[in-house]
Structure formats: C-alpha cells, structure tokens
Amino acid sequence: MTQDVIDGSAVMGRDVWILGGTGRSGRATATALIERGITPVLVGRDAERLAHAADQVKRATSRGSALDHGTAADHHPSIQPATGCKVLTAPSPQAVATEIQRHRPAVVINTIGPFTTTAPVIARACITAGTDYVDLANDLAAVSAILDLDKAATDAGRTLVTGAGFGVTATESVVVALCAGRVGALDVRVDMVPALEVEAGPIGDALAATLLEGLPGVAGGGRFEGRRYRDGRLVRARIAGEVTHLTLPDGVTVTTASMPLGELMAAQRASQASSVVSSSSEVPGSALVRAIMPLATSVLRWSAVREFAKRRLAKVEVKARAKPREHSWGHARVTWADGTTREGWLRVGEAQQFTGTVPAEVTRRLLEGEGGPGAHTPAALFGAGLAAACGGEYLLD
Template identity: 30%
Template sequence: MAAILMIYGCGSVGMRTARLAKEAGVEPVMGGRDAVRVAAAAGSLGLEWRTSTATDADALSRLLQGARVLVNAAGPFRRTAPALARACLRNGCHYVDVSNELATFRDAWSLDAEAQGAGVALVPGAGFATAVVEGLASHVLDRIPDADTVTIVRSSPGAVRSEGARRTASDLLAAGNWRVRDGVLAPGPNRIADFELPEGRRSAVPIGSGEMFAVAQSTGVRNVAAYFTTRTGPVISRLAVPLARTLARAGSFGPPRAGRQGTGRLGAGSGQGPAPAPSMIWVEAKNHRGAAEAGWVHGHGTDTTAVIALELAQRLGASRLSGFRTSGQLLGADYTLCLPGLRLTDF
C-alpha cells in the first residue's frame, strides 16, 4: 500500500500484525496512547510511531494524517472504537478493529450511512473471534440452506492472559445475554446451557457478542445465539455467573494486575492474548424441521487475528469500499477457513 497503514495498539495482536506487515513489505506506523510503550514497541521493529489518546479529536487527526487504513488493536474496544471510527470518518481513513464486543458492532453499524457518504469502510471484528466464526457459519449453512437458527459456542482450555483480552471478556460478561431473535436484536434468557461438543459435555454462558451480530448480518439467518464455555460445572456456573455479571457491571470483576496471569474461567472472547492451546469454535445450524448440521474449528486466536487484520487492511487499502461491513462479508469462508493453523471438522 502506498499510503500509510496505521496500527493502533502495541499489545500482542498489534505487534504481531505490525511484524507480519513488515515481513510482507509494508512499513506500518505504530500508534497508541502511551508514548513510552509505543516508542519501545515501534523501535523493536524499526518502525515510525505516533501517539494520541482516543479522546482528543485534533490529536487523532494528526495521528491519522496520510493514513489509508487504521487497524485498531487497542482494547477494551468500548473505550477506543467509537472515537477512532469517527476520527477515521473525519479523515477519510478506512477503519478495522479486532473487537468482539456487541457494542462496538452496533456503533459501527449505526454509522453506515455516514461512512458511505465519506467513502470509508468500517470493519469491526477482523479476527479469529469473528471472521472465523462467520466463515464456519457460512460453511455449515451451505449444507443446510433452509436453516433459520445458528448457535455459536466458543471454548478455550486455558485462562485469558493479556490484560486487554481479560478486560474484553469482562465487558462481554457485563453486557449480558443478547441474541438475534426473528431478525431483531433482543435480550435473551440468562440461562446456562449444556452442549455435547467434540471435546465432551460442557456448560456454557450465553453472551451477546460481536460474532453473533456479524453472523446475523452476513448470513441473513433470523435467529442467532452465542455462548462461551466455562471451566466450572453446570451447578456452580448457574450460581456464579449471575453474580459475576453483576460484579462485571460494577467494575469489580476485572483483570488481574499487570504481570499476573489471569485466573478467570470464562472462555477467551477477543483473540488478543496468547492461548496455551488452540481456541475452539462450534457452530450448529438448524431448520424449522429440526434437522441440523455442525462444524468445529481449532486455531490459535492471536496468530489468526493478526493475519486476518493485515489481509483486510491490504484489501481495503486497494479498494473503494465504503460503509459498515463484516470481516466475513469481505473475506469469505474460502479464505478464513483455509488459513494456516486452522483445523476444520464437519459433523
């Protein structure tokens, strides 16, 4: 890309995306909120850098000067995405992020008309947590095209490690259960569900996540729900999850202090932190007669997210697309499900 690729955020995903870009012959500019941290991160890769908080409109315009595409890898995204997306609209820069928060998707979707008028594309969810889920859903729906219900279950065998990812998981928990029902986004029942997964029987928490919104948008299926598995049994989960949601909303259920490994047991949601083992996604599609098809994907969230974010940035940098788009709409299942490190199983 001749114009600047700006990568905002120097955590695990931001650094891996920047490294991949440089290996591909693209010299991105690193951006972020903390000048010391951004300078060190950019210096380790021999890259230029800029800083701006997400609350200073003038500083954000300077940050985006000359930029064609911004990749936002700085969570929690409820604090960074709205301001950065609007800065991109003002400055004619395509916006990509790696979020999985429902609020981020709804906010970007609300800006669709403005983005089309500005000639800017807004693409939240450019990572494992959304793009791969969309690809898997599309793949499963090909085998049952009259399906009217999609269920998404995400499972991770270990704790979320990065601070940004832990905060994202806390935000998802605090948001409560939302689902798409009859084509409308609505609150769902706060009930723990049990699923027979390829890894065994697991209890799962209903979560209103970005992937649920994205699958409904990209596939047109009228009923979509998402769940994250827990490491606790069904009885403890039924008792603990309502309390955990309340604490998360109050800000008392957050990540451990920096430097300490997380001990939370909610499955990883954002794909930002390095996982000790592959994250797993199960998608089932059903029709009104009760017939069902399912698929299962294993993969490393952070590595896959960096690849997807860079691919989208490069495609947008060479395109004139505008408006709200999902990553799955732009990439398609043939791309996302064939990425290195992913393993697909049909059921």
C-alpha cells in the same frame, strides 16, 4: 533504536496505523503486516514502550515467526517482507482521533479496548479523514456500534471492518461457509474455542474494562444481561447458560456456554436465522458460576463499584500459560426450515496469532481496493476464503 518517529509535518496518505501498537495483538498484527510487505506505524501512549515494541516486531519478523502456515510472501509471491516500523506517540484515543484527521492514513487498525469506548470515536475520525478502519472488537456492544455506522461509512465511501480477530471471524466464517448458496436458515449456534497462549503480566486496563463494561446500548435487555436472537430479534438470555459438551474433530472434548459476544450479531447477519445463540469455551459453565453471575453483574450496575472493580482487576497478575490444546476452533451448527442440519468447524493454530493475521490480511485487501463501502464483519465482506488465507482450515459436514 531502529525505528523512525513520525514528525508533525509528515503526510501519511498510504500508511497503516496500529493503535495499541505495544500490545500483544498490536505486535502480532504488525508482524503479520510486515510479512505482507506492509510496514505499519505503531501508535501508542509511551515512546519508550513503542520503541521496545518496534524492536520486538523487528526481531519476530527476522525470525520469520509471524504465521504458522507460511508467510504472506508464500501466498502472494509478488510480496516482499518489509521491515522497520515507525512510531507515533499519542496520549489517548481522542488524541489519536486528532492525529488521524491530520495525517489521513490509508487504514487504521484499532486494538485498544474497551472497544465500546474507543471504536466509535476512532471510526468516526476515520470516516471524516477518508481512512478505512479495522478493529478487533469481540463484544456485542462495540460490534453493534460500528455496524450502526454503515450509512455514514457508505456515504463517505469508506470501509469499516469490526471483529477482525479470532473472536467473530472464526465462527462467522463457518456460518458463511455453511450457508453459501442456501437461504432459509432457522436456527444457529456458534461456539468459539480458542487455544490461547497467555503471557505473564497484569491483566491491564483495556481487558479489565472490556470484561466489566457489559453491553451498554444493546437492544433487547439490560447492560449486564445476556442476549440471544429469538424470532429474529435480540432478547434477554442467561449468561453462561445453554451449556454444551463438544467433541472437537481431533477428539478433544470441551464445554461451551452462552455468552453475548460479537459472534452473535455476525452469525445472525450471515445466516438471517431467527434463532441464534453464541457460546464460548472461555465461559465457565459450572453451576456455581451460573449462581454467582446475577449477583456479580447486579453490583456492577453501580459505576463506582465498576470503576473500583476495573482498577483492581487491571492489576491482577496472570501467570504465563502454554496453549491448552493444539488448535483453536470456530464451530457452527445450522438448521434450515426443511429440517436439515449442517455442522462445520474452522481449525486454526494459536488464537492470538490468528488475531494478528486477520487484521493484516483484511488491511492488505483494503489497500488493494477489495473492500466495499459500509460497515462489515470480516467474513461478510471477504467471504469464507478470508479465514483460509489466514491459515484456517474448514471441516464441513
């Protein structure tokens, strides 16, 4: 075993913690942090899995495989890669919250879904401890819950960044780039098109819960209904509706359909448009799925059915899958009051790798004091340049 275990007496003032340090996103983020000269602490439920994850991160770092588009040391020559993650065992998000208050790390990166459950408790602990907070939430309920903590974070002088993964960051960045220097956007549609490599294994508790939790506490409709913005307000909308066939800049065609993602709120805030729709290529847009969706979501209203479905779904084994296309894409189309429309794309490599890089780059900037107090989404805080610093490439009208 090559890593140290944090003992109870350590004072961790400048440390960066990754919650869910054993997971795919946690490991990818750890690797990208090390490439930026920052050695994270991996936090998880099981000491053995943590030790294994720390070794995997060390191997990935020594292979220099963290970034498709050069390492952070290439972008920032003063940065030297760091190595050797420490680990910290905590059995639950509540126990992690207690540890945050005790050790007061500089930044906590939360990769434990469902974020509707973990994000508010961890973010509140961070605000009290004087710690900055970053998460990978991509669901509307969790993104909205963190953005609602804006005043508490501002009053405490802390920064909360939600949506720091491919989901939210890719499409939000395109909206920010298209709307730079222009006001009066009326209508926005964003489409996320990830190219995801899938590891073999069970779906797992966190993802199963994220998929089946719906939108608790989100204005404008019921827990298992879709959402969009109309007249500047969140209203009910069909899930898997508004089917669109897109031709990507590299000529590949994909179909996207509406989904009430964190992207929806980020795109509305970035554009101030009154009409906004968020869509994904991961939503099957077939007529059959659209017919089944209301039935499936109506039975999920019963918590016993939901818990049963979550347990079963968590155990479902998925097969390893190579990424379905070369690039992942964030797409946005914005129409202004004067009738002009602009379209833009952000091209990145494998979406999971981008999801590791964004929180690492956000954290680096927070450690360097570039954040601002309050609750933000990534491109709203750091501008369109953030995605470019993470290897993304813009193709704008």
